Amino acid sequence: MEHKLDLIALLAYIDPAQLTYQEWLSVGMALKYEGYTAADWDNWSKRDPARYHPGECFKKWTTFEGAGTPVTGATITQMAKDNGWVPRSDRDGRELGWDDEIAGDYVVVDKNWIEGKEIHEPAVWNPVQQLTTYLQTLFEASENVGYVTESWQDDDGKYLPTKGAWDRTAGELIELLHMCEGDIGAVLGDYNPAAGAWIRFNPLDGKGVKNENVTEFRYALVESDTMDIEKQHAIMRELELPIAVLVYSGGKSLHAIVRVEAANYDEYRKRVDYLYNVCKKNGLNIDNQNRNPSRLSRMPGVERNGKKQFIVDTNIGKASWAEWHEWIEGINDDLPDPESLANYWDNMPSLAPPLIEGVLRQGHKMLMAGPSKAGKSFALIELSIAIAEGERWLGWKCTQGRVLYVNLELDSASALDRFKSVYQALGLEPRNIDKIDIWNLRGKSVPMDKLAPKLIRRAAKKGYIAVIIDPIYKVLTGDENSADQMAHFTNQFDKIATELGASVIYCHHHSKGAQGGKKSMDRASGSGVFARDPDALIDLVELDVTEDLLKQEENKAVCAAYQQLFEKFNPDYLDEHVSQDDLLSARAMEDHAKRAIPAHLNAAQESIKQAVKSVRIRTAWRVEGTLREYPKFEPINMWFQYPIHKVDEVGSLKDIEPEGEAPAWKKAAEKRKSSAQKERRSKAEQFEDAVNNCNFGEPPTVKDVVEWFGKSGKEVSERTVRDWIKKYGYALQDGLIVKDDGADHD
Structure with a gap:
């Protein structure tokens, strides 16, 4: 059914009234060969009322059986070309040829309803x-x-x-x-x-x-x-x-x-x-x-x-x-006419239902932006699963429905393995995996303006409520720093959303450098169109996790591992001897393990080792966003622990700053410190300059230095000069200022 929409559209260029009987039959044969229905042929044939007979198309249809040289959709394509249709791609990037046609609809006249207009000879022939x-x-x-x-x-x-x-x-x-x-x-x-x-x-x-x-x-x-x-x-x-x-x-x-x-x-x-x-x-x-x-x-x-x-x-x-x-x-601009607000004031149209509660509506667009190590693809797989199962994604409730995941990067086996791994890591039963379709296009992807119509054809009757495209750099057309070229690129997402009524969700990478000090809308690489075009922008920025926090997380992981072992091998001991405080102390849980499960200490050590490792390979992330249809949400902190993201429910990450960013008070303190260092360097340089020059290159006295500064317009006292001598690495030797070499001086 790849060509269905194209062939139906092409029939608009072919007038059945202008065809011979055999040409009319060829159209029917081509439609059947390409997987269309007799109703499609019948509807088109009605445009020739003089020769149309109800039921004839359906009778003929049953006689079109396989032939050695079948009539294909190419026949309809050629007929359409003969009547003015020209593929837009035929002329892209070159001058018009003598036999070229201009693409576009430009239809003013309904040929089926036009009435003839007579001509008349002149009453007097002159x-x-x-x-x-x-x-x-x-x-x-x-x-x-x-x-x-x-x-x-x-x-x-x-x-x-x-x-x-x-x-x-x-x-x-x-x-x-x-x-x-x-x-x-x-x-x-x-x-x-x-x-x-x-x-x-x-x-x-x-x-x-x-x-x-x-x-x-x-x-x-x-x-x-x-x-x-x-x-x-x-x-x-x-x-x-x-x-x-x-x-x-x-x-x-x-x-x-x-x-x-x-x-x-x-x-x-x-x-x-x-x-x-x-x-x-x-x-x-x-x-x-x-x-x-x-x-x-x-x-x-x-x-x-x-x-x-x-x-x-x-x-x-x-x-x-x-x-x-x-x-x-x-x-022929295909634009709607302006409408009066008064027409709708008392009967407002319903808003599109949510796809992701508080973030994105169905039929709208969402961009996820982040650096390469943020696990964006895993996050989009998690979103696919959340939509199919009607579960939460990063804490937001998702509407249940069918989803198409367009895989442009992974081979088919790897993509399927990721989905299964994420399902298992999330602890979800695959009750609705029939609601997830994966379109594997690695090695077969085409630019987005070519992919969009192909995607629409395949998805037209599937009932998807979301289409997820991962990643977009594989289908990017033009210069990502060009606003007009990226506007054309992102317009393809509008076409998909409009034609399918589905949300279009895609991801893009951050620009180079630290992102913490930037606003979420300014982090995506390339033109600002990327950030301003979608209805929802979800941005991931890495948090600069401290060693102290990692040790706290290790402690939690170790305690949880011991607790699982107790529940498996000696649950009674856990209930009777382990206090709430002990449950939060790795050292206490280790002591309990020696008494409660001595036969399983080797297994316990392996579990503890894995628990610590899992913490050390974690990365921490903050989710920020810019929304068009909903109020701005509070940032969400989460851990990425391969292969899934886990929201930080307890607030461990709330005070951690993104990489490259520091709080205002810290920035001010660092600024003051830097200014003080510059000032100290400046005074030291001035003092050194005075010592080296105030006595024609010979070691000066304190009085010589005081007079030098006085001549330059800066009055200093002898006491200040004596303080500078000690502060800036000098000493007095026989009443003269010399570099301090560590020996005793008077």
């Missing part, structure tokens, strides 16, 4: 007026016009134009037409009434009729000769194409001369690509051969095989390309 109006609408008087009146027949009997003329201006032609008394052949040359005549809609340089001879890339030709004239007309008007002149060809089509107003040939091509794409997506099957700016169109004011080529209308739709382009983009 060929001169027809051609004059055409020239005045499209050209400046000084611009050269290309036209063709001579034709020839190919082997199939089809009339084709010659190169024609291109050396006269619109002004010259209009003037001659006014003087020709209705005989336009006298101006342009006689044409074959079986073939009609042609004219070029962009001005030329008077030197030829190729694309390089076009001087202004002003107009493009929109023509479709594969559908009803009235329907063509209706769609063109419904699309509000900026049509300068609309001409009936005298055959099977209308020729719309559409304003594109391009500055150069490259821009012309891109705008025509865009124009044709919009027309195709709205049911107008464009002839791609008409793209060229030097293309010929049908000349109004002449006859063709008994039918008149005439102007249907001029200056219809939007007034310019810019106005039309803005309108098309605006009408």
